[in-house]
Structure formats: structure tokens, C-alpha cells
Amino acid sequence: MGPVHEGRIIATRADSTYGDQAIRWEVSHECPIVSATVSFKRHPLVKSAQKVQKRFRKRVQKSAAGSQKKFRRWARATLEAGYYRYNLWRWYWQGKLTLRRSDATFNVYLREQLKETLLKRRLFDRARGDVVPLIDMLASKYDFTNQSILCVGCRNDTEIRYFRSRGAGHVVGIDLYQAGADIVIMDMHDLKFGDSTVDVVYSRHSFEHSYDTRKAALEFVRVVKPGGVVVVEVPGKHQGGGDYNYFTCLEDVLEPFTPHVGEFLWKEYSLKEENTFGFDIIRLMFRVNK
Numbered sequence: 001m002g003p004v005h006e007g008r009i010i011a012t013r014a015d016s017t018y019g020d021q022a023i024r025w026e027v028s029h030e031c032p033i034v035s036a037t038v039s040f041k042r043h044p045l046v047k048s049a050q051k052v053q054k055r056f057r058k059r060v061q062k063s064a065a066g067s068q069k070k071f072r073r074w075a076r077a078t079l080e081a082g083y084y085r086y087n088l089w090r091w092y093w094q095g096k097l098t099l100r101r102s103d104a105t106f107n108v109y110l111r112e113q114l115k116e117t118l119l120k121r122r123l124f125d126r127a128r129g130d131v132v133p134l135i136d137m138l139a140s141k142y143d144f145t146n147q148s149i150l151c152v153g154c155r156n157d158t159e160i161r162y163f164r165s166r167g168a169g170h171v172v173g174i175d176l177y178q179a180g181a182d183i184v185i186m187d188m189h190d191l192k193f194g195d196s197t198v199d200v201v202y203s204r205h206s207f208e209h210s211y212d213t214r215k216a217a218l219e220f221v222r223v224v225k226p227g228g229v230v231v232v233e234v235p236g237k238h239q240g241g242g243d244y245n246y247f248t249c250l251e252d253v254l255e256p257f258t259p260h261v262g263e264f265l266w267k268e269y270s271l272k273e274e275n276t277f278g279f280d281i282i283r284l285m286f287r288v289n290k
């Protein structure tokens, strides 16, 4: 196992592994700055504060040791957080924070994904009608009544609620942050579900965010029951913010699932002139061979 990159703040946390890297991230729902990966030098002020602390340690221990300790921790955390933010800006202006797709490591990828999704969070937090048609399409081809559904990269609970309203049984969503009780923080390359445990893996506009499509696809296949269904919708010939992959045709999306692609329930390349997205759309629903 390689280095563990630790994040900073607070509301939710999750662990993930990729190859020899491990990442632990913690995200404040309120703070769009994701502090998962970058290490930084200790600020000189922190150093001198530590010297002062050393000098006065005995006195501090004698009098009100507990509250002094708390204050010390708070002061140090505040200084470090400020310096961290200052560094973020500095690196940003120096162009060091740009994601280079060719050599980005997994932790940089996760940080970018989190940053991207948290920035868009307010825009997309409301229930959205555009997630509905794909679920309707699935319902017209496959009866998922009382079945278990995994929504990968669901962002909020819109998909989950709509699946339930259409009679699905157990529905759970995963994403890199938690916007509701039914959503579990999990990385699509490292699903924590057992083998053959869900009937449908549903990934609408999240597979294109995958760091390693082969690894994510094999995870989808692993958790889905034999004969279960994988649903994937991604943009075609289009790369939006946070999109990590560029798919030009149906085969590009199917290739990572080889040789587990069984009977097709739906297979579509919709040109931008034919849809309302403003770019091409690739839709695939197939049973899994395993």
C-alpha cells in the first residue's frame, strides 16, 4: 500500500484504494474546497508558535491545562487552514492545480471530481425531471418491481426516489459525497457491496467520470446478479467539466465490459440534433453474462 493522503474537514468521510494508493477524504458540505491531496510546508508562524508553546509548557500544564490545549489546537488548525487556502490560491495562479489527464494520479482525480461536483451541487440539488426518461425506458424493457437497484454517481436522491415510485425494492445510491440518507459515500472503482448482490446497476452520466473504465465496469459486473442488468448513459463526442473519458461510439462504452455483455435491452446513439442535451448521447442497457 502506498502513501495515505489525508483530507481535512469534517462532515462525511470515506476510504478508497486504487492500485498502491490509498486515499481518505473528508468533506464539509458547506465548504467547496476539498483538501484531500496536497501536502504543504508548515507555516513559519506555526513553527514559532510551537517554540513559544514549548517554553510555556510547564506553566500551561499547571494552569488550566485542558483549555490551553484546546486553544493551542484551535490556533494551530486555524493557521494551517489559512495557509492551506493561501497555498491553494498560489498553486492555482501558478497553474499547478490544473488537472492533466495523461498523468493525473488517482487522488488528484478524486479531488477534481469532488471539487467539480460540490461546485455544481447547488445548481443540481433540486429534484430534476431529466433523470426520469432513462428510468422510464428501463421500465418499458425490464420489470424491476421489488428488485434491488444501485444508482452509481447519483449526486442527489432524485433517481432513488423515482425508482421507488416505480415500484423498485431496495434502492441505494453511491457518490463521492452524501446528499441524503439513502446515499452512501463510495468510489465506483471500489464498491463495498458483495458479489452478485443487486439486480440493476444504474449509471446515468457517471461512467464518463470514471478514472479507469475497465475497473469500474468490472465492479458493476461483480456486484450485479447473473442475468441482472447494467444501465449506462454517457455523452458521446463530448467532454464536460469533470468528464474523464471521451466516448465516440457505443463500442467505446461497451469495450470495458467485455466479455460480460449479454442480451441488449436498449442500445442507442442519439445525435445532438435529436435530443435536448446539446450533445450526442449514448444509452446502453444490457444483461450481464457471468
Ligand SMILES: C[S@@+](CC[C@H](N)C(=O)[O-])C[C@H]1O[C@@H](n2cnc3c(N)ncnc32)[C@H](O)[C@@H]1O
Residues within 6 Å of the ligand: 113, 114, 117, 131, 152, 153, 154, 155, 156, 159, 174, 175, 176, 177, 186, 187, 188, 189, 203, 204, 205, 206, 209, 210, 211
Ligand atoms: C454528472 S453527475 C450525474 C448525477 C446523476 N446521476 C444525474 O444523472 O443527474 C456525476 C456524479 O458522479 C459522481 N462521481 C464522480 N466520480 C465518481 C466515483 N469515482 N465514484 C462515485 N461517484 C463518482 C460525481 O460526484 C457526480 O455527482
